[in-house]
Each structure stands twice: as C-alpha cells, then as structure tokens.
Amino acid sequence: xxxxxxxxxxxxxxxxxxxxxxxxxxxxxxxxxxxxxxxxxxxxxxxxxxxxxxxxxxxxxxxxxxxxxxxxxxxxxxxxxxxxxxxxxxxxxxxxxxxxxxxxxxxxxxxx
Amino acid sequence: xxxxxxxxxxxxxxxxxxxxxxxxxxxxxxxxxxxxxxxxxxxxxxxxxxxxxxxxxxxxxxxxxxxxxxxxxxxxxxxxxxxxxxxxxxxxxxxxxxxxxxxxxxxxxxxxxxxxxxxx
Numbered sequence: 001x002x003x004x005x006x007x008x009x010x011x012x013x014x015x016x017x018x019x020x021x022x023x024x025x026x027x028x029x030x031x032x033x034x035x036x037x038x039x040x041x042x043x044x045x046x047x048x049x050x051x052x053x054x055x056x057x058x059x060x061x062x063x064x065x066x067x068x069x070x071x072x073x074x075x076x077x078x079x080x081x082x083x084x085x086x087x088x089x090x091x092x093x094x095x096x097x098x099x100x101x102x103x104x105x106x107x108x109x110x111x112x
Numbered sequence: 113x114x115x116x117x118x119x120x121x122x123x124x125x126x127x128x129x130x131x132x133x134x135x136x137x138x139x140x141x142x143x144x145x146x147x148x149x150x151x152x153x154x155x156x157x158x159x160x161x162x163x164x165x166x167x168x169x170x171x172x173x174x175x176x177x178x179x180x181x182x183x184x185x186x187x188x189x190x191x192x193x194x195x196x197x198x199x200x201x202x203x204x205x206x207x208x209x210x211x212x213x214x215x216x217x218x219x220x221x222x223x224x225x226x227x228x229x230x231x232x
Contacts, residue, residue, distance in 0.1 A: 004154075031218035042116075042202050042223030043155075050218050088155070092219050099168060100221060102155040 002027040004091055004103035012109040016078050021087055021106045024071045029091030032065055032072050037086040037105075046074075069094075079110045115139065118203050118224035125193065126232050133188040133227045135203030144186040145221070146178060147202040155202070161186060162208065193231045200226045 004025045013019055023032070031050045035043035047056050049065035049072060056063045060083075062075040076083055089103045116137045125131050137144065146158040160168035161180040175197075177189040186203055204221040 031220075033218075033220055035221075035223075040226075040228070042118075042204075042225045043221075045220055045222065048218045048220050090155075090221070099157060099160060100219075104152075104154040 002029075002091065002093060002101045004089055004101055006087075006089060006103035006106050008106060009104065010107050010109075012111065013079055015080055015110055015112050017110075019076050019079060019108070021074045021076075021108070022071070023073070023089035023103050025091065026070065027091070028069050028094045030069075030094045031092045032069070033090045033092075033100075034063055034072070034074055035088040035090065037088060038084075043086075043088055076108075079108075081110045081112050084108055084110050116203055116205055116222050116224035118201075118227050120227060121225065122228045122230075124230045124232065125190070127193060127195070129193075130189070130191040132190065133201055133203075133229075135186040135188075135224055137184055137186075137203075137205040137222070139205055139222060141205035141207050141222070142183055143206045143208055144180060144183070145204040145206070146186065146188050147204060149200040149202055149226070158188075190229075193229075195231050198229055198231045200228050202226045 007022050033048045034046045037043040047063045052067045052069045054065045060077045064073050086105045086107050088105045090100050092100055119134045143162045145160050148156045148158055157170045158172045159178040164180050175192050179187040203224040206219050206221050
C-alpha cells in the first residue's frame with residue numbers, strides 16, 4: 001500500500017516569515033500534486049510535478065520533486081494571511097491500476 | 113457552469129433517511145471519484161468510475177451506493193447512515209482513472225466544493 005506522510009501537521013507563523021512543508025513516501029510516484037484547501041471548500045490544484053528533481057515556482061511558492069520521485073517539498077517565501085489553508089500532497093501511482101494517494105495535510109495559519 | 117459542481121452543499125439527515133449527493137463535471141473528463149474527508153484523517157477514496165464503469169470500490173459500506181449514468185454525472189445515494197458517516201464528501205474528476213488507462217501527461221484531480229453531511 002502506498003502511503004504519503006506530510007510534516008509538519010500544523011504550522012502557525014507570522015506574516016513575512018518563510019516556511020517549508022514536506023511530503024514523503026517510500027513509494028515511487030509517476031507524478032505528484034500539491035493542493036490547497038480552504039475551510040468549507042474542495043482542494044484546489046497548485047502544481048503538478050512529474051520529473052525527478054523538477055523545481056516549479058508559482059509566485060512566492062516553490063515546489064520540488066525528489067530525484068527518486070518519492071518525496072516533495074513546498075517552500076513559501078514571505079508568507080501572507082492569504083496563504084492560510086490546508087496543504088495536501090497527492091501522488092499518482094507509478095504502476096497500472098494505481099490511483100491517487102493523499103497525504104494527511106499540513107494546516108498552515110499565517111497571522112497578520 | 114464550469115468545473116465540478118456538487119449539490120447540496122450542506123445536508124442534515126437522520127439515520128433512517130434516504131438522500132442523494134449529486135456531482136456534475138463540465139470538463140470533458142472520463143473519470144469521476146467520490147472521496148470522504150473526516151477531521152484529522154487523510155482524504156479517503158470511496159469510489160472511482162472510468163467511462164461510467166466502476167473501477168474501484170474501496171471497501172465502502174453498502175449504505176453508500178454510487179451511480180454514474182454518464183461521464184459527466186455522479187451520484188452518491190445514502191441510506192441508514194451512522195453518525196460516524198458525518199463528513200465532507202468530495203467529488204472529483206480527471207482525464208483518466210489511473211496510469212495506463214489511456215491518455216498522456218500527468219493525471220490531475222479537479223475537485224468540487226464538497227457536500228457537508230451531518231448524520232443525527
């Protein structure tokens with residue numbers, strides 16, 4: 001069974017600080033996605049990474065896929081209150097028939 | 113309408129009631145999913161449909177009954193639920209159900225806003 005772990009589970013920081021969230025597994029994934037979910041809403045896709053070692057930037061957010069395609073990180077520079085939410089990573093299995101597996105999420109709170 | 117639409121957004125039901133959740137996608141995707149999101153738990157996959165055919169039933173109790181009449185619509189019929197079934201039920205769609213099901217490129221999920229279910 002493929003599993004994804006995320007750390008930290010909870011993070012509360014002041015506006016302007018930097019932070020990194022991690023997503024780890026012992027399994028290989030063909031792709032990995034990061035989603036952000038706000039209270040009462042469904043998760044919204046932020047980015048998809050496919051190639052081992054790939055780095056993608058989305059404004060103040062930087063995403064990296066591990067070389068072995070087993071882990072990923074999300075770094076936020078100069079966090080803002082609008083970044084508050086639940087950050088979920090999800091991996092698509094590397095083999096036929098394997099579906100998406102989700103991590104438990106990191107709940108981020110950015111205080112003004 | 114664009115994206116994935118779920119109705120109702122909120123539902124309160126008794127343990128003996130029968131109700132249904134509805135999901136509609138306007139993205140031309142071939143796969144649709146039901147997920148359950150409970151407090152302090154990862155998203156739990158319940159059902160997967162690919163081209164209207166159920167391809168996965170993740171050991172879900174029979175009091176949850178899915179229906180997929182076409183690739184754009186997905187229902188979750190609920191009956192004799194338990195209080196522990198209270199959760200946010202999320203519908204999602206994607207271009208394909210899983211790696212190897214045809215198509216190319218990364219497969220990503222587009223979620224609806226969810227139906228918040230409370231069972232009394």
